[in-house]
Amino acid sequence: MGMSSRILILSTNRCVIPDPVFPLGLSYLNAALRQSCHETRWFDCLTASQTLPQVLTEYRPDFVGISLRNIDDVLIRKRETYFQPLAGICSTIRRLHRCPVILGGSGFSLFPERLLELSAADFGIQGEGEASLPALISALNHGTDFTGIPGLVYRRDGEIVANPPRGGLAPVPLEFTDWPPHLVAHYLRTGGMLNLQTQRGCVHVCNYCTYPLIEGRVMRRRPPEMVADEMAHLQAAGAKYIFITDSVFNSSPQHVVETCEALLRRNLALRWGCFLRPQGLTPELMKLMARAGLAHIEFGSDSFCDTVLAEYAKHLTFDDILQSSELAHKESIDYCHFLICGGPGETLDTMQTGFENSKRLPGAVIMAVVGMRVYPGTALHRRALREGLIQADTDLLTPIYYLASDLSSDAVFELLNEFARQSPNWIVGDPTPQYAKLVERLRERGIVGPLWSYFAMLQRIRPHAVAVPHDETSIAHFSRR
Numbered sequence: 493m494g495m496s497s498r499i500l501i502l503s504t505n506r507c508v509i510p511d512p513v514f515p516l517g518l519s520y521l522n523a524a525l526r527q528s529c530h531e532t533r534w535f536d537c538l539t540a541s542q543t544l545p546q547v548l549t550e551y552r553p554d555f556v557g558i559s560l561r562n563i564d565d566v567l568i569r570k571r572e573t574y575f576q577p578l579a580g581i582c583s584t585i586r587r588l589h590r591c592p593v594i595l596g597g598s599g600f601s602l603f604p605e606r607l608l609e610l611s612a613a614d615f616g617i618q619g620e621g622e623a624s625l626p627a628l629i630s631a632l633n634h635g636t637d638f639t640g641i642p643g644l645v646y647r648r649d650g651e652i653v654a655n656p657p658r659g660g661l662a663p664v665p666l667e668f669t670d671w672p673p674h675l676v677a678h679y680l681r682t683g684g685m686l687n688l689q690t691q692r693g694c695v696h697v698c699n700y701c702t703y704p705l706i707e708g709r710v711m712r713r714r715p716p717e718m719v720a721d722e723m724a725h726l727q728a729a730g731a732k733y734i735f736i737t738d739s740v741f742n743s744s745p746q747h748v749v750e751t752c753e754a755l756l757r758r759n760l761a762l763r764w765g766c767f768l769r770p771q772g773l774t775p776e777l778m779k780l781m782a783r784a785g786l787a788h789i790e791f792g793s794d795s796f797c798d799t800v801l802a803e804y805a806k807h808l809t810f811d812d813i814l815q816s817s818e819l820a821h822k823e824s825i826d827y828c829h830f831l832i833c834g835g836p837g838e839t840l841d842t843m844q845t846g847f848e849n850s851k852r853l854p855g856a857v858i859m860a861v862v863g864m865r866v867y868p869g870t871a872l873h874r875r876a877l878r879e880g881l882i883q884a885d886t887d888l889l890t891p892i893y894y895l896a897s898d899l900s901s902d903a904v905f906e907l908l909n910e911f912a913r914q915s916p917n918w919i920v921g922d923p924t925p926q927y928a929k930l931v932e933r934l935r936e937r938g939i940v941g942p943l944w945s946y947f948a949m950l951q952r953i954r955p956h957a958v959a960v961p962h963d964e965t966s967i968a969h970f971s972r973r
Contacts (some may be wrong), residue, residue, distance in 0.1 A: 495633040499525055500553035501520045502544075504577060505561040509928060510943070516687050516737060517559050517597060517621075519670040520637045526669065530629065537577075539678045544581065547634040551598040555629055556585050557621075560607065564891045566720040567922050568901050571891045575599065578611040580797060586612075592632060594884050595645075598619045598706045602867055603889055604645045605652045608970030616645035618655025619706065620692070622664050626751035637900035659693060663730035663812040664718075665718050665745075666723060675962035684940040685733040685765075690719045690751050694739040698767070698794070699805045699836065699871040700864045703739040711743050715752035727762050733787070735939035736766035740792070742875055748777055752784035762788040770829075771808040788942050789820050789827040796831070796837075801835030805871060809826045809950060810849050821854040826945040828857035834904040835864035838876065838896040843904070847911050850918075857944050858918045865895035919944065 499609040501522065503515035515536060522532050533551050541551075551727035558581060559759075564570040582593050600607050617624045617843040624643045631638035636645060671686075679686060693711040695701040726734055742748050743816060793813050795801050801808060812814035813829070820827040833843060850858055866876050868888050876882045876894055886892065895901060904919065912918035931943050939946070 496529050496531065496542075496781070496799070497554040497629055497631070497633060498531045498533070498551065498820060500535055500547065500551060500556045500893035501525075501531050502556060502558045502581070504537050504558060504574070505559070506538050506574070508538070508563065508682070510931070511683040511685070511936065512679060513561075513683060514671075514675065514686050515559065515561070517561070518688065519666055520558065520664055520689075521559075521621055521625060522594075523664040523666050524626055525629075526667075527664065528626040528630070529627070529852050533671050538674060541807045544584055545588055548585060550855060551876075552589060552704060553591055554569060555594060555632075555668045556662065557594045558582075558613070560595065560599035562600060563889065564865070566865045566891075567861065568893045571921055573889070573891065575603075575607060575610070578613070582613050584601060586855065594625065594628065595901055596625070599875055601657075602702055602707045604654050606889055608645050608647075616654075616655075617641075617643045618645060618654060619643040619708065620659065621729050622867075623661050624657075640755055647664070651717065657708070659710050660712055663712070663714040663718060664903075666722050666725070668729070671729055673729070673957060676731075680730055682863075682935060684907055684935050684943075685735050686729070686731040687735045687737050689743045690721065690724050690741065691738050691743060691747065693743075696740070696807070697805050697839050697871070697900040698792075699875070700832070700867070701804075702867050702870065705867075705869045705924070707739065711747075711749055713743075716750040719751055720754040720760075723760055723762060723764075724727040724758055727760055730866065732762065734764040736760055738767065742768050742777070744782060745772070745774075745777060752780045752967075755784045758786065763941060765790065767792055768816070769808070773816050773817050773819050775819060775822070778819040778823050778825070778942065782825055786825055787946065789825055790942070791816065791827060791829045793829040794832045794835075796829075796840070796844040796849040800837045800842050800846070802835070806833070814849075817853045817856055826857070827855075828859055828942075828944050829853070831858060831860040832864050832896045833860050834862050834901065834906060835900050836894065838899060839906075840899075840903075840907065842906055847915075850915070855918060858915075859944065860908055860912075860918060860920050862901050862908070862921065863895050863944070866892045866894055936937055 501518050503518055503757060518534060525532050535547055562574050564625055565687060585593055593613040595607060595613045600616055601618040604616050608616045624641050627641050628638055642655055659909045691713040692707045694707060695709055695711060763785050768789050768791055769795050770791045794804050794806055796810050798809050864872055866873055866888060872894055908920045910918045934943055
């Protein structure tokens with residue numbers, strides 16, 4: 493029988509644009525710790541009613557696990573970073589209550605050594621924490637060797653050592669206790685949705701993407717009945733809309749079919765959205781997803797020009813994108829395409845090709861950002877080194893963006909904004925303060941799901957209104973949709 497410990501699990505995420513996101517990673521950790529007979533308490537920096545010092549003094553945890561979700565906003569003009577509070581949080585814990593501090597989360601997994609050093613935390617876990625965190629706690633409780641734990645980041649003789657993570661874990665089933673009711677209520681009220689994961693890993697090789705680094709390249713699918721159980725839990729907890737956080741939900745037709753059929757057997761009243769790869773979809777698959785409740789698709793298309801798609805290592809074509817869009821439109825599913833403009837291979841001509849191609853996509857919303865954020869370990873990172881944009885010792889915690897050599901971010905923004913003025917279905921760059929106000933009002937009226945479709949509809953109704961209207965009538969119109 494293991495030794496039971498009190499563990500404070502802490503989410504540092506404070507982002508609320510485009511929506512506040514329930515810290516799902518903590519649910520999986522909570523389930524794993526619960527299965528190992530530990531007691532947990534959550535501290536969510538976005539929603540906490542008490543201060544961290546109050547919770548530390550009152551709860552007196554044996555361990556604190558801190559999750560860092562994002563490094564930065566991935567917006568070339570703002571370049572806001574989110575890791576700075578880690579050092580302050582760790583020193584607060586150290587000052588008030590001496591116990592081991594363990595870092596984790598997707599953001600931490602990208603810069604494990606740097607963030608362990610910056611934060612002065614005791615340990616870190618890169619990649620999945622469900623097996624490694626209980627293993628570390630057990631080793632520390634029993635005074636046994638922890639140096640072989642997969643994904644563990646620790647100090648040895650003054651040097652930081654990072655063990656490679658191990659994927660392929662058996663999925664941990666979630667129960668009601670893994671979604672604290674006060675947090676669920678907050679995120680339903682402010683974000684209009686909850687989230688779940690049906691699989692981990694990513695087999696694709698997009699040149700900039702960190703999913704394979706964080707989750708591994710091997711797909712680990714959760715049993716369809718387990719996914720359906722969790723959907724039913726979330727519906728019982730008050731959710732009307734779920735976002736599936738998989739890197740791409742359509743990793744295989746079989747996965748889509750089995751998951752959707754499990755959902756249909758439950759006869760749930762939930763609508764849901766997901767990320768899809770715009771390739772390999774069929775009329776039958778799209779129909780099945782629509783029947784199972786799919787309401788919004790976010791396609792990671794990245795470009796509408798074949799030469800740029802090849803440079804981005806997308807291994808798909810604009811024809812795939814067009815066909816996928818037509819299938820979604822035919823089933824009356826709202827969909828958007830995310831574009832990264834100005835990356836490798838982009839020119840003014842390829843952008844023009846993309847604009848012309850976008851006119852062929854029926855009912856699409858298009859969300860475009862400028863420049864490609866360089867993260868360590870990606871193909872883009874290797875390219876940036878080869879081309880002299882960065883050196884081996886460049887600190888990538890501070891955001892650096894790749895732009896094709898003949899382009900400037902101003903030129904790309906200018907071109908995008910000019911096209912967007914004639915094409916109200918395009919949303920360019922950072923969300924505006926007006927968009928944030930619109931989101932708040934729609935959520936207050938109980939609107940659920942992603943709101944980009946409302947923004948696009950507003951632009952279609954009032955093509956010359958860049959700002960969102962403040963009159964109640966327009967908002968009420970959206971609320972009835």
